[in-house]
Amino acid sequence: MSHLAENHAIAIRQFTPDDVVAAHLLSRAVKWRHRVEDWRFVARAGHGFVAEDTTGIVGTALCWKYGRGSGSIGMVIVSPERQRQGIGRKLIEKVLDELGGRTALLHATPPGEPLCRSLGFAEVGTVRQxxxxxxxxxxxxxxxxxxxxxxxxxxxxxxxxxxxxxxxxxxxxxxxxxxxxxxxxxxxxxxxxxxxxxxxxxxxxxxxxxxxxxxxxxxxxxxxxxxxxxxxxxxxxxxxxxxxxxxxxxxxxxxxxxxxxxxxxxxxxxxxxxxxxxxxxxxxxxxxxx
Structure with missing residues (x-):
């Protein structure tokens, strides 16, 4: 296998507290304004996964469980260099597996909305910032x-x-x-x-x-x-x-x-x-x- 192919091979594993700094850098790369402390907060409250290749973490997705009936999904980020390669879909599918049959909520940006619809999500409202x-x-x-x-x-x-x-x-x-x-x-x-x-x-x-x-x-x-x-x-x-x-x-x-x-x-x-x-x-x- 060529070095290029190895570099682009994706592995998905659970998010750990040691991933916070790398995840923060990833969020800065897509111009999110979260601090490291903001990442620590959401990570303490939930669970999640990272996608990584030989360069490091290239994607994240977290989820939060609200009892047995519901949950939410967020912090779904893919490195600008690795977007449109199916990484976001794989990460969301992993957190959906984690949530099981719960009613799952998320807030979708316009670029992410078609992917969410293809995974069975439907619009129930809007949020204005x-x-x-x-x-x-x-x-x-x-x-x-x-x-x-x-x-x-x-x-x-x-x-x-x-x-x-x-x-x-x-x-x-x-x-x-x-x-x-x-x-x-x-x-x-x-x-x-x-x-x-x-x-x-x-x-x-x-x-x-x-x-x-x-x-x-x-x-x-x-x-x-x-x-x-x-x-x-x-x-x-x-x-x-x-x-x-x-x-x-x-x-x-x-x-x-x-x-x-x-x-x-x-x-x-x-x-x-x-x-x-x-x-x-x-x-x-x-x-x-x-």
């Missing part, structure tokens, strides 16, 4: 009896419940990992936690999400939760990823957080069951779908 640094959040009034307060240790069980109902995912395995990386604010109604918003470092700045609140045509609760973090971090680079049906996109544009990208949310093996009384107004991580 807003970001910026020069914003001027207004003061948002909440309904009578409601207020914002810091999250406390006794709120974890309720947060997991609200996040699970809003997303349709069993968040018990992943939410505690996300909470350890985040600051949080609670939406409180006379002593009952009815919503929350998390805030953490990500990429070149910070991300707000998940943001969960009661589902309503009145967006004041979601706006108050988001504005809380914006007002505390004026001048910082902040990103907010919102489902396309929230009605918040124009408001974020007006605040100085313009729309910069949009991806398609896709599902395989059926839809998720979500509580219509609770809504996820922003997600904290596209790979986690949460």
């Amino acid at each position: 807003h970001q910026g640094a020069a914003f001027h959040p207004p003061l948002i009034s909440l309904p009578p009896g409601e207020r914002l307060r810091p999250l406390g240790g006794n709120d974890v069980t309720r947060i997991i419940d609200l996040a699970s109902r809003a997303s349709g995912l069993d968040c018990k395995p992943v939410m505690p990992v996300l909470l350890r990386e985040s600051a949080g604010v609670a939406l409180d109604r006379e002593g009952e936690l009815i919503g929350f918003a998390l805030f953490r470092r990500f990429g070149d700045g910070y991300v707000i999400g998940p943001v969960v609140a009661p589902a309503s045509n009145d967006l004041s609760r979601a706006k108050a939760l988001i504005s809380h973090w914006l007002s505390l971090n004026a001048g910082m680079f902040v990103r907010v990823d919102i489902p396309g049906d929230t009605g918040l996109s124009e408001w974020l544009d007006e605040l100085g957080l313009p729309l910069v990208d949009a991806v398609v949310k896709m599902s395989r093996n059926g839809p998720l069951l979500m509580d219509p009384n609770v809504m996820e107004f922003a997600i904290g991580n596209q790979a986690l779908c949460l």
Whole structure:
């Protein structure tokens, strides 16, 4: 076998913590802004695979299990020099095997959408990415009896419940990992936690999400939760990823957080069951779908 053929032979193996630095370099090669710490976070919360040849790692794909019924797929990257060679398909097939019969979610970019459809995924929504640094959040009034307060240790069980109902995912395995990386604010109604918003470092700045609140045509609760973090971090680079049906996109544009990208949310093996009384107004991580 020639040296060239050997160099292009692909082996797929499990992702390990030792792969984080190489995976980070791979993500920089495709112009993703993830830090090494962002990679460590998603790797701790999930499982995955790498594709490698004699030059090193040329592809990655991770997945996260939400109980026995659902999971998500993300961090699917193939080196620019090795794209269109079937590597991405092999990696996604491996994580699908890992997820078994679970309902699988992912966010697909336009180039990746045809591959996802060929693997049985169907569109179930969109996510709109807003970001910026020069914003001027207004003061948002909440309904009578409601207020914002810091999250406390006794709120974890309720947060997991609200996040699970809003997303349709069993968040018990992943939410505690996300909470350890985040600051949080609670939406409180006379002593009952009815919503929350998390805030953490990500990429070149910070991300707000998940943001969960009661589902309503009145967006004041979601706006108050988001504005809380914006007002505390004026001048910082902040990103907010919102489902396309929230009605918040124009408001974020007006605040100085313009729309910069949009991806398609896709599902395989059926839809998720979500509580219509609770809504996820922003997600904290596209790979986690949460």
